[in-house]
Amino acid sequence: MSVPLYQAKADFFRLLAHPVRIRALELLQHGPMPVRDLLAAIEVEPSILSQQLALLRRSGIVTSQREGSTVVYALASGDVADLLQAARRILTEMLTGQNELLAELRETEVAAR
Incomplete structure (x- = not known):
């Protein structure tokens, strides 16, 4: 059984409904950013940012790419x-x-x- 479109939209907006996720997405509008720059701009604990970025990545809203020891995120x-x-x-x-x-x-x- 498929999910009705209105439910899928509600789920999508719930996915966005977190201040750290919104701030990260706002920052990524300007182009890809390494995690360290996101962390400096958002000023939250690294574990919190990591959790929120992982959720956005699993949902396909952002992508990540490892460049050496740095992980760079971008809007998908x-x-x-x-x-x-x-x-x-x-x-x-x-x-x-x-x-x-x-x-x-x-x-x-x-x-x-």
């Missing part, structure tokens, strides 16, 4: 970068709407005094 597809950019645009629109609502609330509060 540009579609992931596109998704992150779309998320940024959506959040910007949401926050803009919230700021407009907040300004309206403040105006009505001042007018009520």
Whole structure:
């Protein structure tokens, strides 16, 4: 029995739903990076970053390549970068709407005094 598309999408978004994974993907949008650079930028315990990168690699969202003693990660597809950019645009629109609502609330509060 196959998984319905909506369930597969929910599973995919759950896979992304971790701050360390999102940050790693954001950094990898700019090109492949060695683990040491990811670790310096994200500032988490090495074991935590390793777990999160392994999960992204097993799911096929990122790839890894060993270069000597260094492991370099990269996005498996540009579609992931596109998704992150779309998320940024959506959040910007949401926050803009919230700021407009907040300004309206403040105006009505001042007018009520």
